[in-house]
Amino acid sequence: MAGSLQDIRLFVAAYEERSFTAAAQRENATQSGVSQHIRKLEERFRLSLFSRDKGRVCPTPAGDSYYRACLDVLRAHDAATKAVQGFVGGLEGELVVGLMPTMTRCVLAPALARFTEAHPNAAIRVVEGYSAALTQHVQAAELDFAIVPGTAGIAGVKSRLFTRTPEVLVASVRHAGRRNGEPVRTRELGPLRLVVPSRANTRRLSIESYFASNGIAIERLLELDAMLGTLDLVGRSEWVAVLPGIMMAADPEPGMHVINPLADPPLTLDLVLIEPARRILSPLASAFLGLLQEEAARVNARWDVPRPG
Amino acid sequence: MAGSLQDIRLFVAAYEERSFTAAAQRENATQSGVSQHIRKLEERFRLSLFSRDKGRVCPTPAGDSYYRACLDVLRAHDAATKAVQGFVGGLEGELVVGLMPTMTRCVLAPALARFTEAHPNAAIRVVEGYSAALTQHVQAAELDFAIVPGTAGIAGVKSRLFTRTPEVLVASVRHAGRRNGEPVRTRELGPLRLVVPSRANTRRLSIESYFASNGIAIERLLELDAMLGTLDLVGRSEWVAVLPGIMMAADPEPGMHVINPLADPPLTLDLVLIEPARRILSPLASAFLGLLQEEAARVNARWDVPRPG
DNA sequence: TTCGCGCGATTACGAATTCCGATGACCGCG
DNA sequence: CGCGGTCATCGGAATTCGTAATCGCGCGAA
Numbered sequence: 001m002a003g004s005l006q007d008i009r010l011f012v013a014a015y016e017e018r019s020f021t022a023a024a025q026r027e028n029a030t031q032s033g034v035s036q037h038i039r040k041l042e043e044r045f046r047l048s049l050f051s052r053d054k055g056r057v058c059p060t061p062a063g064d065s066y067y068r069a070c071l072d073v074l075r076a077h078d079a080a081t082k083a084v085q086g087f088v089g090g091l092e093g094e095l096v097v098g099l100m101p102t103m104t105r106c107v108l109a110p111a112l113a114r115f116t117e118a119h120p121n122a123a124i125r126v127v128e129g130y131s132a133a134l135t136q137h138v139q140a141a142e143l144d145f146a147i148v149p150g151t152a153g154i155a156g157v158k159s160r161l162f163t164r165t166p167e168v169l170v171a172s173v174r175h176a177g178r179r180n181g182e183p184v185r186t187r188e189l190g191p192l193r194l195v196v197p198s199r200a201n202t203r204r205l206s207i208e209s210y211f212a213s214n215g216i217a218i219e220r221l222l223e224l225d226a227m228l229g230t231l232d233l234v235g236r237s238e239w240v241a242v243l244p245g246i247m248m249a250a251d252p253e254p255g256m257h258v259i260n261p262l263a264d265p266p267l268t269l270d271l272v273l274i275e276p277a278r279r280i281l282s283p284l285a286s287a288f289l290g291l292l293q294e295e296a297a298r299v300n301a302r303w304d305v306p307r308p309g
Numbered sequence: 310m311a312g313s314l315q316d317i318r319l320f321v322a323a324y325e326e327r328s329f330t331a332a333a334q335r336e337n338a339t340q341s342g343v344s345q346h347i348r349k350l351e352e353r354f355r356l357s358l359f360s361r362d363k364g365r366v367c368p369t370p371a372g373d374s375y376y377r378a379c380l381d382v383l384r385a386h387d388a389a390t391k392a393v394q395g396f397v398g399g400l401e402g403e404l405v406v407g408l409m410p411t412m413t414r415c416v417l418a419p420a421l422a423r424f425t426e427a428h429p430n431a432a433i434r435v436v437e438g439y440s441a442a443l444t445q446h447v448q449a450a451e452l453d454f455a456i457v458p459g460t461a462g463i464a465g466v467k468s469r470l471f472t473r474t475p476e477v478l479v480a481s482v483r484h485a486g487r488r489n490g491e492p493v494r495t496r497e498l499g500p501l502r503l504v505v506p507s508r509a510n511t512r513r514l515s516i517e518s519y520f521a522s523n524g525i526a527i528e529r530l531l532e533l534d535a536m537l538g539t540l541d542l543v544g545r546s547e548w549v550a551v552l553p554g555i556m557m558a559a560d561p562e563p564g565m566h567v568i569n570p571l572a573d574p575p576l577t578l579d580l581v582l583i584e585p586a587r588r589i590l591s592p593l594a595s596a597f598l599g600l601l602q603e604e605a606a607r608v609n610a611r612w613d614v615p616r617p618g
Numbered sequence: 619t620t621c622g623c624g625c626g627a628t629t630a631c632g633a634a635t636t637c638c639g640a641t642g643a644c645c646g647c648g
Numbered sequence: 649c650g651c652g653g654t655c656a657t658c659g660g661a662a663t664t665c666g667t668a669a670t671c672g673c674g675c676g677a678a
Contacts, residue, residue, distance in 0.1 A: 003386060005314050006665090020626060033666055035627060045393050047430050048401055052626065056674095062396035062430045069389030076385040077312060080378030084354050087371035092357055121356050121371045315636085329655060339638055344655060346636090361655065363645070 003044070005077060008070045010037045011049065015059055015067045041066075090119035093284045098127050098134035098146030101227045102165075102271070103292070105247040106299050111291040118291075122284055131202055134274075141276040144285040147292070149202040150270035159274040163296045165246035166303045167207070167267040169260045170231070175238045176258040183263035191219040195234060195241040198225050203269060207242050210267045231257070244269045249299040261303050271296075312353070314386060317379045319346045320358065324368055324376045350375075399428035402593045407436050407443035407455030410536045411474075411580070412601070414556040415608050420600040427600075431593050440511055443583070450585040453594040456601070458511040459579035468583045472605045474555035475612045476516070476576040478569045479540070484547045485567040492572030500526040504543060504550040507534050512578060516551050519576045540566070553578045558608040570612050580605075 010033070013023035020034040027034075042048050049063035059067065099108060108126065115124060127137070131148035138146050139156045147162050169184055178184060194211070197204050211218055222239060224230050234241050235256040246269075248259050273289065275281060281289065319342070322332035329343040336343075351357050358372035368376065408417060417435065424433060436446070440457035447455050448465045456471050478493055487493060503520070506513050520527055531548060533539050543550050544565040555578075557568050582598065584590060590598065 002318070003314055003390065004664095005312060008386075008389070009311070021624085029665095030667060031626070032628080032668085036665080039627085045390075045397065047393070047397055049393075051403055051432065053403070053674095057626075060396075060401065060430050060432060062393050065396065066389060066393040069385070069392040072385040073382060073389055076378070076382040077317075080317070080375060080382055081312065083378040084356070084358075084371050084375040087369075087374065088354065088356050092369065094360055094362075121369050123360065123369060330653085340655070341639075341657085342637055344657085348656085365645095366655080 003041075005073075007037050007041050008073055010034045011041060012067060012070050012074060014038060014050070014057065015063060015070075018057060020057060087121040090121060091284045091287060092119070092121045093123070093282060095122060095124045095282070095284045095288060096127065096143050097124070097285070097288065098129055098137055098143045098148075100130060100134065100148055100271075101128060102149075102244045102247045102269075103147050103296075104128050105227075106249045107246060107292060107295045110298075111288070111295045114291050114295075115288050119284065119287065124284075124288065130200075132200065138274045138276055141279060143276075144282060145273055145275040145289065147271050148274055150272045151202060154274075156277050157274045158277045159272045162271045162273040163246070163293065163300060164268050164270050165244045165296075165300050166261045167210075167242050167269055168245040168248055168303065169240055169262055170234050170243050170248060171240040171258050171260075172235050172237060173255055173258045176240070176260075178258055178260050180258045180260070182260060184260035185264045186214040186216055186262065187264075189216050191217040193220045193222070193237075193239045194218050195222045195224050195230050195239050198223050201225070203244075206267070206269070210242075210262075214265070242267070244271075245303040246271070246296060246299050249302045312350075314382075316346050316350050317382055319343045320350060321376060321379050321383060323347060323359070323366065324372065324379075327366060329366065396430040399430065400593045400596060401428070401430045402432070402591060404431060404433045404591070404593045404597060405436065405452050406433070406594070406597065407438055407446055407452045407457075409439060409443065409457055409580075410437060411458075411553045411556045411578075412456050412605075413437050414536075415558045416555060416601060416604045419607075420597065420604045423600050423604075424597050428593065428596065433593075433597065439509070441509065447583045447585055450588060452585075453591060454582055454584040454598065456580050456582055459581045460511060463583075465586050466583045467586045468581045471580045471582040472555070472602065472609060473577050473579050474553045474605070474609050475570045476519075476551050476578055477554040477557055477612065478549055478571055479543050479552050479557060480549040480567050480569075481544050481546060482564055482567045485549070485569075487567055487569050489567045489569070491569060493569035494573045495523040495525055495571065496573075498525050500528040502529045502531070502546075502548045503527050504531045504533050504539050504548050507532050510534070512553075515576070515578070519551075519571075523574070551576070553580075554612040555580070555605060555608050558611045 010023060010027055010029060013027045014020050014034055017023045017026060020038070021031045023029075024031045024034045038049060045062070045066075047062050048060055049066060050057045051060055104126070112124070112126070115122070127134075127143070129137075131151065134143065134146040134148050135151070135154055135157060137143045139154065150161070151159075153159065169189075171178070173180070196207055199205075222233075224233070230241050230243075233239050242262070245259075245261060248257070275285075319332060319336055319338065322336045323329050323343055326332045326335060329347070330340045332338075333340045333343045347358060354371070354375075356371050357369055358375060359366040359368055413435070421433070421435070424431070436443075436452070438446075440460065443452065443455040443457050444460070444463060444466060446452045448463065459470070460468075462468065478498075480487070482489070501520075505516055508514075531542075533542070539550050539552075542548050551571070554568075554570060557566070584594075
């Protein structure tokens with residue numbers, strides 16, 4: 001009842017060769033097969049595609065028209081095949097990972113680009129969130145894994161160090177008297193207007209204790225959980241913030257911020273990988289994790305202090 | 310090895326329904342069949358088109374891409390089917406007819422238009438020629454039929470009257486003092502500069518004898534076998550010609566010629582249909598002949614003289 | 619004219635494919 | 649834990665497909 005591609009292939013061959021026999025050879029079939037297929041078409045359409053008299057086969061007007069249309073079909077089929085071939089190679093499957101904004105700002109994009117390139121037929125979904133929400137999702141095994149700030153162990157969640165990144169001081173280029181990139185000594189810091197995350201955020205505690213134990217005066221404290229808002233405020237005012245270096249490697253608005261790693265002593269942030277304890281990382285998850293780790297290392301290298309000697 | 314349209318149909322249905330079972334119902338197949346077809350595709354491409362986990366099928370990126378390409382294939386196939394459906398109805402076959410210029414000037418075009426409309430899948434070829442050549446081709450059975458001026462019987466050729474058309478006097482609108490269309494009496498004709506066909510043409514004899522037996526003076530005689538040239542010459546000079554009315558019903562350059570049927574007595578030309586004696590007219594040939602005859606009658610009516618009373 | 623020769627149509631039969639129905643595994647839900 | 653839904657799988661039936669052999673026809677050579 002319904003047409004098949006073989007009909008069309010053989011018809012096209014017969015049309016182009018002007019011979020059933022030649023068409024059969026070209027298409028690795030037999031003259032009889034070609035004849036049958038074309039007869040099937042003619043019966044379905046209730047009209048003849050070829051005129052067979054005088055020993056030669058030559059197309060009728062309907063055959064001419066059908067031939068041109070059939071070329072489109074074959075071209076489309078070829079295109080479909082080629083389209084899908086672009087997805088071969090690489091791993092397959094689905095992947096959902098949770099990342100905190102610290103990771104999504106600089107590291108995610110290049111890792112994602114390499115991942116989709118290497119595994120075109122993998123479906124990946126990234127959810128951005130803070131540690132509490134991400135940990136919860138990992139517990140529920142709704143995420144293959146997540147990257148969060150180092151925390152205490154949690155039931156049902158397996159964790160290990162993902163990377164360590166220096167915390168950096170971020171200030172406006174117009175108000176800070178420092179050169180971008182060079183380490184800043186704590187004793188050189190005057191009284192600061194400091195933007196910090198809320199107490200729900202793990203980093204808040206370490207930042208406060210760092211400033212306290214190094215005797216740095218804090219002129220004012222502003223609690224802000226919005227990362228984009230923090231960066232904007234810092235860029236336009238005398239407020240400064242302490243942020244993970246891994247997210248400040250590339251400034252989307254160059255020249256707006258001055259970024260200086262905290263040195264003497266340094267303050268670092270540990271990012272840990274958490275995954276559902278009951279599962280093991282899928283090959284796809286491992287692949288993406290590897291890429292994330294490579295990109296994280298590349299970005300962290302930006303803040304490597306040249307050692308003396 | 311090679312893809313089939315059924316693969317594509319079922320894949321598309323499964324993609325759109327997001328369910329093998331629903332796809333099977335839609336395509337009048339079984340869930341098992343759908344599953345097998347899609348597995349076949351996936352094995353050929355060596356990648357998965359659907360992700361089957363958690364009880365639902367959802368397309369992979371490759372599946373998405375393949376789906377879009379498959380729509381093009383199905384559209385193209387539909388277009389091919391519809392294209393050929395435009396040719397159903399009417400007769401089929403091949404037809405070669407021979408016509409003299411007398412027929413091709415006014416009668417052929419409308420007959421051809423109606424013919425191709427009514428029999429879209431028929432292949433028709435018209436060869437233009439003069440009676441000798443056409444008769445020869447009919448003898449050789451290379452033509453289904455031909456229309457030629459009435460002649461004596463010829464071996465191997467069956468003939469019968471096709472139509473009778475009045476001969477008309479054609480002159481330049483600038484040199485003739487007559488109104489277009491009205492009959493001209495022989496005695497009103499002064500000495501003429503007359504263009505005639507060569508002696509090979511059947512009409513030459515009848516034209517000469519007509520002028521002789523009606524005592525019309527011929528100032529000069531010009532032998533011209535080129536029909537287009539004759540018309541052009543007549544349109545631009547004092548030369549006149551006698552031509553079959555059936556070919557002068559529509560003047561391609563209106564206002565150039567004055568055309569007057571010869572009356573008192575009238576001169577007419579008999580056109581006869583000739584066909585190979587050993588064959589009978591194919592249905593296609595009959596159909597075209599009928600149309601030619603209708604159009605000839607319509608054109609001849611242009612010269613009907615309103616009868617008194 | 620007659621005789622091959624080439625080409626397509628037709629037929630019958632064996633092979634391959636497709637299709638179907640039943641069964642099994644899996645998941646979410648009650 | 650059973651229930652209803654899904655898809656995968658399997659074996660056999662039905663269909664399609666390819667093949668070989670044969671026939672008819674037109675053409676060209678003898």
